[in-house]
Amino acid sequence: MKYVDEFREPEKAEALCREIAKLCHRLEKPIKIMEVCGGHTHSIFKYGIEEILPPAIELIHGPGCPVCVMPKGRLDDAIAISQNHNVIFATFGDAMRVPGSKTTLLQARAQGADIRMVYSPLDSLQIARDNPDKEVVFFALGFETTAPSTAFTILQAAAEEIHNFSMFSNHVLVIPALKALLDNPDLQLDGFVGPGHVSMVIGTDPYEFISQQYNKPIVVSGFEPLDILQSIWMLLQQLVENRCEVENQYNRIVQKSGNTVALQAINKVFAVRDSFDWRGLGDIPYSGLKIQSEYAQFDAELKFTIPNLKVADHKACKCGEILKGVLKPWECKVFGTACTPETPIGTCMVSSEGACAAYYKYGRLSNIAKKTIAQKPKVAITQEPLPACGFSSD
């Protein structure tokens, strides 16, 4: 495929790995690099990138999967909206299996809710046009990557004066999450592979604080295997040269100041929430987007009564520590036993972009897993009974 196969050539990957190995010899200690974006996590496992890197590099799989950071309470709210009589609830496919406190959207659909899978928010607007006697609600989630398309959809709905359409906004922002991670005393990272799709919207400027205030290098990266390897090589160069900068490997897509049109749409339609609850990470100030009062008629949170309860994660689930890179998935006691892709306790096990699902599906026999499992005993977990069905009962 044009513009894809060029970034998957084994010979080039081998050459990059040789250069990475050379740089590793100049490191004073093993290093930990976090890829923030779930898309990178997916690629790393799909192509086995972790396996071909020198042992001095440890990859930490960060919180950049929109599904993984969705708290149970918000899922419960989504399910409550979907159960309203006369509602058609539209959502992206991978949100269907995310567990709320009692059930999932997939199970709610089986129990009678009219929940439809769409590929774009504009598809949900079409459903609203086709069903004027129904209330259509789109489950808007994702980082800055997906926020522009939902913003444009609301603008379109306003322009056409479609009154039976609203959105349940759960958009989150990557910069406050990164800041929260960097402020965490547990975190011991040497650098970041920055998100490609998000940066396509926000640009690279917003990451300057990472290098300037926290002295960590960051390289914004594309999603193909060669993109990721090149980004790791660029990070290593910074580290051995004792530099600390924001660099852009994905410059074929990402501009320094981002996409002005997309940012304007986000700013027009959304306002930053005072705080938003992230699964595993807790409340992070100014990290979520709500719909501006000007577009209140499209805000499902105002249109419907929702439980709006905060539901704690199951104590056995170590998603929080895993998202922060403090623990590896197999260091969680329920990984692969009570918590599997069929019966996920934590959301890290739901999406293939989640660290736990990625390790379970692709890498549970990897050399990295074997090595670390041999080194470390499993983390002691509080003696709470495990949920029989895999879903948390708390």
Add this chain to the structure above:
Amino acid sequence: MNIPPPNSIQNPLFQKIEQARRRQGKIQDTHITLAHGSGGKAMRDLIDDIFVSNFDNPILSQLEDQASFNLASLMQQGDRLAFTTDSYVVDPLFFPGSDIGELAVNGTVNDLAVSGAKPLYLTCSVILEEGLPVETLRRVAASMKAAAEKAGVKIVTGDTKVVHRGAADKLFINTAGIGIIPQGVSISARNIQPGDTIIINGEIGNHGTAILIARGELALETNIESDCQPLHSLVETILHVCPQVHAMRDATRGGLATVLNEFALSSNVGIRLFEESIPVREEVNGVCEILGLDPLYLANEGKLVVVMPGKYAETVLSAMKLHPAGKDACIIGEVITSPPGIVLLKTVFGAERIVDMLVGDQLPRIC
């Protein structure tokens, strides 16, 4: 009331009536109604007009409640019966390269063929939604007829049900099939051994992608067609050069990954796939990239996975390549001792990763 004397049947008028009464039924309606499932005259007309006329063969024409076969003739062809059933609920009914009718015949033919059996007889049960255009059913039946002729099987008995509008999605078909397994052929997922080689007869994921695109929800245009085809003749070719084949399966729903996981678990062996050897069309890869899907899990309807002792691999491969259904065949993997029950993929970068069973459907990613 005057009862006509017995000899009145000789009356030309009554003769005409009797002739008309016994004439092969012809469906008059343009759409299926509940009457077509009632068991009365309308149903008989439907069966005559759509099914009997298309599937025309001496066993079906008897119109008994069952089909009966001569055992002696069956026993001359082998020493075991293979018996299978499958239901077809595809949406849309017609899609690039094939349709539900062809699928319903080839799917069952292939389920028989992968046991090494020669497929002989099929059943055809249909569940029709009230309101289905009769023309649609006519097209599907014609397609089944053509597929049955191509596969050399006879559709010998069936059933028709009509359900209220909304109780089914247009048209469901169930086909069951009987075939004869020749003496000496022993093919099973439990026979696989370390040292075996795995071959597939061509590109994966074409059917799954064609269906995704045909649903029209993606606003994508491609020229990908379903790979729906009968595999019995290819199987015959393979067994001719290598009766020692250990396992065969058609990689339908769940795709190549699911078949190989079933193999690995049944025989408690490891399987190593070579990513660069697995044939995937560029367009299929493109659709998978856009939607975040993996072609290893996409459905096929004409793909055969064959496992045989490594020493016969080249012979089987050469024979397959000479057959139209196997011209793109290639070796895609090997059977190993460890890790037992697990399928590994050697990536183009030399790393290995697990290819696990699919959980639920593949769901498109958010970004």
